[in-house]
Amino acid sequence: MSKLVVVGTVAFDAIETPFGKTDKILGGAATFIGLSASHFNTEVGLVSVVGGDFPQEYLEMLENRGMNTDGIEVVKDGKTFYWSGRYHNDMNTRDTLATELNVLADFNPVVPDNFKDAEVVMLGNLHPAVQLGVIEQTPAAKLIILDTMNFWMDSALDLLHQVIAKVDVITINDEEARQLSGEYSLVNAARKIQEMGPKYVVIKKGEHGALLFHEENIFFAPALPLEEVFDPTGAGDTFAGGFAGFLSASGDYSFENMKRAIIYGSNFASFCVEKFGTERMQSITKDEINTRLEQFKALTKFELN
C-alpha cells in the first residue's frame, strides 16, 4: 500500500463561535489532515508531538481510524500545544485568544523508519524548520505538499522560502498568496509562486472555493454552499488531508488527477465545518461522502451545446 507522511500539530483547541463555545477539545493540523486522509486506501503516518496531558483515548481513536501514530512523540513531563480562538459573526475572521506552544517549542520531528520511503508527504502548517526536517527524512518522496500561513511569512520568511523551493504543491489562502508574491491578482500571484519552486499552487478561498494553478492551466473548485457553518476550525487542514490522501492512494500526480483531489478535499471540508472541532469528521459515512460528491458535480455542471 502507498504511504503518506503527515507532519503537523496534534493539539487542544478551545473555540468560541456565535453558536456556542467548547472547553479544550481535540484539534491540530495533523489531526484534521489525518482524519480526512485516512478515508483513502493509503497508509497514513502522523508525525507530531504531544504532552503527558494528552489523553490516550485520542491516540487510540486515531489508530482505530487507520492512522499510524508511531511518529507522535509523547513528552511525558510536557504539555500539549494549546490554541484558543473566537470567531466573528461572519465566521471568516477570528481573534486568537491564547497560543501556548508548550511541547511544540522544542519539537524535533522524527519520521518512523517504515515511513521514510513514503511517496507523498503532507507538510501541515508548522514552523518551516520542522517542515525542512521532515523533507530531509523522506528522500523517496515524489510529491511534497506544503501548507503554511502568513505567520511564517512574517517571522521566518527565509526558512519558508527554503521549504517552498523544495515542494511540489503549495496550499495557501488568497491573502497569503498576495503577501507571499506581492501581487494582487491571484493569476499573477500564482505565477510568481510557481517561479519560487512549486509546480502546483492551490489557493484556498474558504466559502468561495479553491483555485489550482499549474503552468498556464487553472482549475476552480467551488465550496458547497451550506445552510450553516458551525465552526470553520480545521477546514483548511481537512481540505489538505483529502487532497493528499486521494493523491497518495491513486499514485497519479497529474493535473487532471489533482482536480479530483481538490474536489475530494473540498468535499471533506464541507463536512468539517458542520460541528465543533473534529466531531463531524469522526462521524461521516461513505454514503454521506458519495451523496455530497454528487452535489459537487451538479453544482458546476453545464452544457453549452
Added chain:
Amino acid sequence: MSKLVVVGTVAFDAIETPFGKTDKILGGAATFIGLSASHFNTEVGLVSVVGGDFPQEYLEMLENRGMNTDGIEVVKDGKTFYWSGRYHNDMNTRDTLATELNVLADFNPVVPDNFKDAEVVMLGNLHPAVQLGVIEQTPAAKLIILDTMNFWMDSALDLLHQVIAKVDVITINDEEARQLSGEYSLVNAARKIQEMGPKYVVIKKGEHGALLFHEENIFFAPALPLEEVFDPTGAGDTFAGGFAGFLSASGDYSFENMKRAIIYGSNFASFCVEKFGTERMQSITKDEINTRLEQFKALTKFELN
C-alpha cells in the same frame, strides 16, 4: 425575432482606479446591459432618459450595435445623470465621489409601442417606482429579471418589495442578499428571497463568481481568474445583459438554460473589467467570446470516474 426590454440609466461616469482616471465617459446600467445583450439574436429595446448634453454619437453607437433607442427620452434642457467614483486598491470597494440625478429625478419610463409585447424584461438598477412602471407597460412578459441594490433597500423598501413580488429572477450581490433576507447563509438567504416572489435568485459575488438558486437546486458559475482587473464599473450590468440576452434569444427559461445564461453573463463581465467604462465591450469579437467560453468550460470541468 424575440424582444427584450431593458430599463436603466444611460449616464456619464467619471472613474478613478489605481491604474488611472477618466473624464466623463459613457456609462449607465442600460448601456452596459444593452452592449452585452445585443450580442444575441434578440431585439433589444432600451428605455431610459438623457439630457440635451448627451452626445448624438453615443446614441448612434448604440443603434449601430443593434439596440433600439426609441425608448430613450431626450430632455433637451436637462442634464444627463452623472456618477463619479474612486476604487480602492482591492478593486472590490469604492467611494462615490458625486451623484447628480439630473434628468433621472423626474424619469417617467415609456416603453415604445412595438416593445410592449416583449417576452423578456430586464429591470436595471433604478428606483423601484420606475421599475414598477415598466412592468405595467409590458403585460406580455414571461420572464422579468430584476437588478437592484442596497440603496433601494435603505430608501424605498416597501416599493422594492412590490417589485420583487412581481419578478421571476432577482440578481443581487451577496451582501445585499443578506440585507434583504436577514440571513447570513446565502442558502438560507436565497430561500427567503424566493418566498418573496422570484422563483430564481442569482447572487453575484464579483471575483468569486455567481450562484443561481431555484427550488432546491444550486448552480455555481466561477468568475474567470484575470491577470488584471482594470475597472469593475458595469461588470454587474454586463453580466445581467448577457444573462437576459441569452434567455431572450433562446426563449427557454428553464433552470438548465439559466445555467448557460449565467455562463454567458459571466463571460461578458470578464471582458468588461479589462478597460475603462464601455471601451472593451465595444471592441470584443465573436472569436474572443468563444475562446473565453472554452476557458470557462475548462475551469470547472472534472471527471470523478
